Amino acid sequence: MLAVAEVLVGAREKGVAGRAKLVKVVGDVPWEEFPLPEEGETVIGRDRRLANVVLEDPTVSREHATIFVTPAGYVIKDGRDEPSRNGTFVNGVRISEKVLAPGDKIKIRHWVLEFASTAKDELVGTATDVSVIRDDPSQISGRVEESIDAQEGSGASEDALVDVDEVQRTEMRLRTFYDVSQAIGVILTLDVLLNQVMASLFRVFTQAERGFVMLQEVDGSGKLEPVVVRKAGSHPDAQITVSQTIIDEVMTKKVAVLSRDALSDDRFRGGQSISSFNIRSVMCAPLVCQGEVLGIIHIDTTSSIDSFDREDLRLLNGIASQAAISIKNAQLLEEVRREVELRSNLARYMSPAFVEQVLSGSRALDLGGRLSQGTVLFSDIVGFTSMTLMMRPEEVVKRLNRYFEIMVEVIFVNGGSIDKFGGDAIIAVWGAPVPSEDDAFFAVKAALEMQNALFGFNYGLLEDGLTPVEMGIGLNSGTFLAGNIGSSRRMEYTIIGENVNLA
Numbered sequence: 001m002l003a004v005a006e007v008l009v010g011a012r013e014k015g016v017a018g019r020a021k022l023v024k025v026v027g028d029v030p031w032e033e034f035p036l037p038e039e040g041e042t043v044i045g046r047d048r049r050l051a052n053v054v055l056e057d058p059t060v061s062r063e064h065a066t067i068f069v070t071p072a073g074y075v076i077k078d079g080r081d082e083p084s085r086n087g088t089f090v091n092g093v094r095i096s097e098k099v100l101a102p103g104d105k106i107k108i109r110h111w112v113l114e115f116a117s118t119a120k121d122e123l124v125g126t127a128t129d130v131s132v133i134r135d136d137p138s139q140i141s142g143r144v145e146e147s148i149d150a151q152e153g154s155g156a157s158e159d160a161l162v163d164v165d166e167v168q169r170t171e172m173r174l175r176t177f178y179d180v181s182q183a184i185g186v187i188l189t190l191d192v193l194l195n196q197v198m199a200s201l202f203r204v205f206t207q208a209e210r211g212f213v214m215l216q217e218v219d220g221s222g223k224l225e226p227v228v229v230r231k232a233g234s235h236p237d238a239q240i241t242v243s244q245t246i247i248d249e250v251m252t253k254k255v256a257v258l259s260r261d262a263l264s265d266d267r268f269r270g271g272q273s274i275s276s277f278n279i280r281s282v283m284c285a286p287l288v289c290q291g292e293v294l295g296i297i298h299i300d301t302t303s304s305i306d307s308f309d310r311e312d313l314r315l316l317n318g319i320a321s322q323a324a325i326s327i328k329n330a331q332l333l334e335e336v337r338r339e340v341e342l343r344s345n346l347a348r349y350m351s352p353a354f355v356e357q358v359l360s361g362s363r364a365l366d367l368g369g370r371l372s373q374g375t376v377l378f379s380d381i382v383g384f385t386s387m388t389l390m391m392r393p394e395e396v397v398k399r400l401n402r403y404f405e406i407m408v409e410v411i412f413v414n415g416g417s418i419d420k421f422g423g424d425a426i427i428a429v430w431g432a433p434v435p436s437e438d439d440a441f442f443a444v445k446a447a448l449e450m451q452n453a454l455f456g457f458n459y460g461l462l463e464d465g466l467t468p469v470e471m472g473i474g475l476n477s478g479t480f481l482a483g484n485i486g487s488s489r490r491m492e493y494t495i496i497g498e499n500v501n502l503a
Contacts, residue, residue: 019117020074020115020117021116022106024111025114036067037069039069040068040069041067041069044064045060046061046062057110059086060086060108061084064088066080073099074100076095076097078095078096083096090105091104092107098189099191102116130229130241177315180204184196184322187330188329188330188333191228194227195230197319197323198212201297209301210231212297214247216294224295224296256286256313258309282308284297287320287324287327288320292328297316297323350433358434369484370481370483371480372495374432375439375477376495376500377430378425378427379425379473380425380472381470403457407450407453410446410453414449415430415436415442416428417432433482439477450473476502479499480496480497481497
């Protein structure tokens with residue numbers, strides 16, 4: 001049954017400025033609007049006492065998601081103090097934490113809430129907003145007005161310490177560098193981190209009008225992809241053009257470069273955004289961590305009076321070096337999270353030895369649909385349904401869990417994988433998702449050892465004064481379809497086919 005989403009009016013709703021809002025969408029029709037405050041947090045959930053946006057639905061957690069304000073913009077987090085039971089999705093992807101962009105669709109169970117923002121300084125672009133133009137690398141000589149080694153840092157140059165004004169300016173930049181480093185150093189979610197970095201740059205370099213971060217693809221190809229784009233000023237819809245020559249200079253030499261007059265700079269010749277929108281000054285710095293170039297940071301401005309200078313470049317270079325460390329940490333943490341999640345998922349139906357081989361790369365794992373050759377095992381407790389009618393529910397669960405613990409261990413020791421449990425039945429398979437040799441031999445060996453293990457299980461039941469059980473096992477070898485099967489709401493790896501049915 002569709003429920004009604006509403007905002008609780010009370011002490012927790014304050015600071016609402018109307019710059020950002022959630023729009024409840026029913027079908028494709030905007031149904032109700034919920035303004036978001038400029039500070040503090042907004043809780044989405046089913047509990048009227050705890051949530052600002054209430055979704056009266058038993059499948060929604062009491063505090064299902066939280067939206068809070070950061071310098072990077074509005075951020076949505078799954079849950080509040082702990083993750084929600086059924087997850088929070090943004091644009092169809094389950095998230096733990098994400099910076100929201102205008103038009104993002106938040107899905108919580110059956111509800112869709114669209115995020116809308118009218119603040120100019122919160123315009124976030126997409127990867128398609130950045131294009132790379134190829135130019136003549138032979139003309140690079142003499143084009144770079146300023147060039148700083150990526151390892152040089154953000155300290156003041158000797159020329160900067162000539163008078164009191166410059167000393168004060170240097171002090172301000174060092175304080176800014178420290179503040180930005182502190183702000184990004186504690187963020188471990190890559191999406192939030194990158195948006196925080198770009199938001200910080202726009203606060204530091206007030207003349208900046210467009211900027212982006214490009215990171216190298218994790219597949220080792222070396223290809224750069226835009227991951228966050230930010231725009232301000234009078235041309236928010238303009239596509240950002242960056243020179244391939246600049247990218248090569250920054251990436252290969254690990255230097256930060258500056259152009260004070262981009263309109264006359266040959267590196268940008270042919271760039272539609274440079275000429276059409278009078279871009280005057282450009283800075284680009286590499287993201288380098290322990291000698292590894294992770295990507296680049298690029299910002300530009302149309303201001304001819306307040307263009308970037310060498311000290312701006314030094315500050316950008318210092319921020320980029322700190323950002324690179326945080327980005328690398330976030331990437332490593334994300335790899336760990338993915339491995340933990342993969343290990344957890346695989347451990348549900350694969351033996352520990354196979355899990356280690358898959359994670360180490362020594363065995364290939366194909367979870368897509370494919371025909372596999374192997375052996376399927378079905379086991380079933382004889383007469384268990386009628387037996388449960390004479391048992392308390394908690395006793396049924398306790399006995400089944402003891403039984404499954406013993407039998408699954410036997411299957412894993414013999415290299416099998418668990419497809420699923422069905423009531424008191426176990427469905428196991430050899431040959432998928434990892435191909436194996438002698439699958440029939442080990443499946444039959446497992447079946448015999450399961451019967452032997454049942455003797456010990458029954459001995460324990462007799463000691464507890466309970467009735468022993470009998471088990472039937474069916475096996476069949478042949479081809480079957482194996483893969484991730486299900487819907488967008490739920491998918492699971494399973495096996496289907498005549499040979500599965502025959503087992």
